[in-house]
Amino acid sequence: MKFSPEKLRIPDQRMKPFIDPDEIWDLIRNTRPDKQRVRDVIAKSLDKHRLTLEETAVLVNSAGTGLIDEIKHGARELKEKVYGNRIVLFAPLYVGNRCTNNCKYCGFRASNKEAVRKTLGDEEIIREVEALEDNGQKRLILVYGEHPEYSPEYIAHTVRLVYGIKKGHGEIRRVNINAAPLDIEGFRTVGKSGIGTYQVFQETYHPEAYTWYHLGGKKKDYDYRLTSLDRAQEAGIDDVGIGALFGLYDWRFEVLGLVRHTNHLEACYNVGPHTISFPRIKDAVSLNLDKQYETSDEDFKKLVAILRLAVPYTGLILTARETPDVRREVLQYGVSQIDGGTKLELGSYSETRNEEQNLNREQFKINDPRSLAEVIDELLANDYLPSFCTSCYRMGRTGEHFMEFSVPGFIKRFCTPNAILTLSEYICDYAQGDTAEKGWKAIERNLEKLEPGVAASTREKIERIKLGERDLYF
Ligand code: SAM
Ligand code: SF4
Secondary structure, eight states, rough: OOOHHHHSSSSSOOOOOOHHHHHHHHHHHHOOOOHHHHHHHHHHHHTTTTOHHHHHHHHOOOOOOHHHHHHHHHHHIIIIIIIITEEEEEEEEEEEEESSSOBBBOOOOOTTSSSOOBBBBHHHHHHHHHHHHHHTTOOOEEESSSOSSSOOOHHHHHHHHHOOEETEEEEEOOOEOOOOOOOOHHHHHHHTTTTTEEOOOBBBBHHHHHHHHHHGGGGGGGGHTTTTTHHHTTOOOOOEEEEBOSSSOOOHHHHHHHHHHHHHHHHHOOOSEEEEEEOOOOOOTTOOOTTTTOOHHHHHHHHHHHHHHHTTTTTEOOOOOOOHHHHHHHHHTTTOOOEOOOOOOOTTTTTTHHHHHHGGGGGSSSOOOHHHEEEEEEEEHTTTTEOOOOOHHHHHHHHHHHHHSTTTTTTTIHHHHHHHHHHHHHHHHHTTTTHHHHHHHHHHHHTTTTTHHHHHHHHHHHHHHTTTTOOOOO
16 A cells, blocks of 8 residues: 555655754653663563664663663564574675765775776676575675666666576576665666665765765765665665664664664655665775774674664664674574675676785675585574575565564464575585585474474475475465
8 A cells, every 4th residue: 555645644754854863862862771661662672563763762872781681682582582593695796896976984985096996797797696606695685886887777787687697506586786876767777677675775874974974976965865765665666775884973873863764664655674784884995984983892782682672573684794703693683684605806706816806896894704605504503594585575575574573473384484495495406514414404493393284385395396396485
């Protein structure tokens, strides 16, 4: 159902900037987090209700190990109760690093003359995607700088190209996008190519800080970026991802900014963002930023747990910017997607280069260089269920996180069986060493938790996968 402001008699807020920095600072400064209040807020979230800005402020202001542990515990309980142990895997593919913007924190900024500029040609994209498929990847996010070369038509072309690349049993079943904001027509063009999620990160929700970091190019327009996903919605893309780059401004402000953005999209379009990303700034070529707002590991862990509680039915994405140790810990607080086998240097999935050759081709440094195989092996060892599921998106079941969250039995009927089927494919086609054995054991443990009928039809599909069929799902 489309949003109809006339019917609800509330002002139409679509395409209007929605961040009021004074309101956010007022909440941060004046919300007192006493123990009982923090517990009530956690209980509200565990009762499956999204938190208000004020309630989120209570959590960001809470201090002392005891209370913070209660927040982390609440996030863990919510994740376990509602989502179970699935973790969806993906990889980023950097298509081009030409850029007309000058974001102070990014290795691709126009003023960085040391950066080697490159846009992958079709043949190179094919080689990269085949290499990713050889590792077992099924879900990619294509990433682009902001440049006239990366027009909506070009982005749509690369998406279609990627969907068409098949090698052995390898294929990419979901292509997401992280690129510059477009106008409505541009979003429509990209939408028609069959993308999954369109991500645009606001970087910082604080308007003045934003102006300070974004010196030139189109990106310097805060409002145009803030309303970009409204335009995506108007163009029919209802699967959007938001994010903030932690380290640019006070992390508490950014958490409230993300929650405000979620409320805005829900109020205007009846659907919140599909995912929230919370990258932290990492070292990039000639990066020389003030560390005033650096987000410590402790604050980072706390903020992931708070986001889980604040927006319980939105997917949370954690990337290889973080170390394996940090990733291991925050996975427990409700992260739903991670990347594995990530390489950021353009063209490096199919070519091997040394550190020095790569240095000027990457946007920033990653801290988890493990292969997809290693990441999957560790997930299995820690009792997670790795998933490459793309079923909801292909069946037109949009808003799947909301369904997972609110439709009783949805996870056991769809998500777990589909995770099991995609893991079975991975084991048959790509698993090395004792990962296969660990994987089949994990599958058995998870099958036992399903209704007998669902378990039986999942087992029947696993047998068909073993005989060579692929892409079976519920
Ligand atoms: N050019 C598009 C844009 O700016 O929206 C595409 C995105 S950029 C290639 C992907 C994201 O990487 C940015 O939105 C930003 O949040 C993040 N990023 C940029 N520099 C970074 C750094 N030094 N460390 C960590 N993340 C960074
Ligand atoms: Fe360009 Fe995006 Fe980097 Fe900014 S963050 S310099 S827009 S690639």
